[in-house]
Amino acid sequence: MRLLRIKYVSRFSRDLSTEAIDALVAHAREKNARLGITGILVSTGGLFYQIIEGPNAEVSSLFETINGDARHTDVLALDRTATTSRIFPDWSMRQLTLGPSVQDRLEPLRELLPTILELRMRSDRLTNTLERGILRELSGG
Numbered sequence: 334m335r336l337l338r339i340k341y342v343s344r345f346s347r348d349l350s351t352e353a354i355d356a357l358v359a360h361a362r363e364k365n366a367r368l369g370i371t372g373i374l375v376s377t378g379g380l381f382y383q384i385i386e387g388p389n390a391e392v393s394s395l396f397e398t399i400n401g402d403a404r405h406t407d408v409l410a411l412d413r414t415a416t417t418s419r420i421f422p423d424w425s426m427r428q429l430t431l432g433p434s435v436q437d438r439l440e441p442l443r444e445l446l447p448t449i450l451e452l453r454m455r456s457d458r459l460t461n462t463l464e465r466g467i468l469r470e471l472s473g474g
């Protein structure tokens with residue numbers, strides 16, 4: 334079966350209590366089970382990291398919904414892969430809250446967001462310069 338897997342990172346838009354995140358995940362589990370979607374949601378230090386996988390249309394549409402959710406911001410898609418197998422076949426949404434006792438395991442997630450934001454800004458600057466050059470070339474300047 335053709336499946337789609339999306340990975341993203343985002344930032345809490347405000348303080349979210351453990352209870353609020355638990356409620357979000359409980360609702361997500363039910364809905365994901367209905368849609369045939371599986372995955373994980375990691376929350377730590379004000380950041381989310383999520384992997385969702387399942388049928389193409391369902392995953393695309395859910396990602397759009399999640400993207401517009403006011404509980405988080407700076408939603409950055411890291412990967413969008415067509416696949417035929419699942420990494421988390423047994424979890425309609427496995428929740429992982431990483432605490433300070435596993436500091437070193439959190440480090441990659443903490444570094445990820447600023448690294449990507451910086452890369453994106455550089456890439457935007459280069460794209461803008463390239464486009465200005467193309468327009469100048471086209472207008473014979």
Ligand SMILES: Cc1cc2nc3c(=O)[nH]c(=O)nc-3n(C[C@H](O)[C@H](O)[C@H](O)COP(=O)(O)O)c2cc1C
Nearest residue numbers: 357360361362364365381383398399402404405426
């Ligand atoms: C970080 C984050 C992860 C979420 N993950 C899921 C998810 O895996 N599945 C899901 O149905 N909703 C998820 N949501 C909630 C959706 O944005 C949305 O509120 C929900 O799907 C709406 O459900 P409804 O169609 O029953 O109203 C997530 C929200 C956030 C902020």
